Amino acid sequence: MKLGRLNHIGVATPSIEESIAYYRDVMGATKIREPFDLEEQGVKVCFVDTPGDPTESGPSFGTQIELIEPLSDASPIAGFLAKNPAGGQHHLCYEVEDIEEARSWFEEKGKRILGPTRIGAHGTPIFFLHPKDMMGQLTEIMETPKETTHWSN
Numbered sequence: 033m034k035l036g037r038l039n040h041i042g043v044a045t046p047s048i049e050e051s052i053a054y055y056r057d058v059m060g061a062t063k064i065r066e067p068f069d070l071e072e073q074g075v076k077v078c079f080v081d082t083p084g085d086p087t088e089s090g091p092s093f094g095t096q097i098e099l100i101e102p103l104s105d106a107s108p109i110a111g112f113l114a115k116n117p118a119g120g121q122h123h124l125c126y127e128v129e130d131i132e133e134a135r136s137w138f139e140e141k142g143k144r145i146l147g148p149t150r151i152g153a154h155g156t157p158i159f160f161l162h163p164k165d166m167m168g169q170l171t172e173i174m175e176t177p178k179e180t181t182h183w184s185n
């Protein structure tokens with residue numbers, strides 16, 4: 033397996049509205065996408081874009097900040113926010129070319145995969161790896177979107 037681009041950094045927040053104000057007014061973010069609910073993953077999501085590849089050979093946006101707010105107490109991020117009520121960095125997401133190849137790669141290395149491969153916020157397959165097996169970082173692996181430059185939400 034070959035490591036791909038750092039697609040996004042997941043940031044858990046008790047309030048997407050307040051986080052949007054922070055990225056816009058404090059961090060100077062100029063491209064903040066519309067928030068949406070992802071019921072299957074138990075979270076409300078909002079992407080903040082950082083600038084993209086100036087050569088245009090890559091996607092039109094760079095690594096994103098993925099703001100995630102729990103939709104209910106059953107959300108997979110509810111426990112994290114109970115321990116970190118102000119929110120904070122939650123996971124790192126890397127792209128790979130082939131999700132099944134990546135799954136086998138990590139399985140062979142004895143890494144714990146958290147649940148089945150499912151469709152993530154970018155519409156491509158994702159899975160998660162346990163933070164205790166990944167140097168303390170909850171790690172999301174996602175298949176590279178086929179037409180990244182046209183992705184929008």
Ligand SMILES: CC[C@@H](C(=O)O)C(=O)SCCNC(=O)CCNC(=O)[C@H](O)C(C)(C)COP(=O)(O)OP(=O)(O)OC[C@H]1O[C@@H](n2cnc3c(N)ncnc32)[C@H](O)[C@@H]1OP(=O)(O)O
Binds near residue numbers: 075077111121163
């Ligand atoms: C928006 C959709 C999608 C996308 O397309 O991008 C997403 O990103 S969805 C993001 C939310 N979904 C998930 O996180 C799914 C995978 N997560 C899980 O299965 C669980 O959250 C978890 C990682 C297994 C944690 O479970 P939980 O019950 O909340 O906590 P535990 O107390 O059992 O944790 C065990 C251990 O791990 C430490 N921990 C927990 N979360 C993290 C984290 N985000 N980063 C680093 N370490 C973490 C926790 O502190 C415990 O350690 P000890 O206290 O030392 O035991």
Ligand SMILES: [Co+2]
Binds near residue numbers: 042098125172
């Ligand atoms: Co994510």
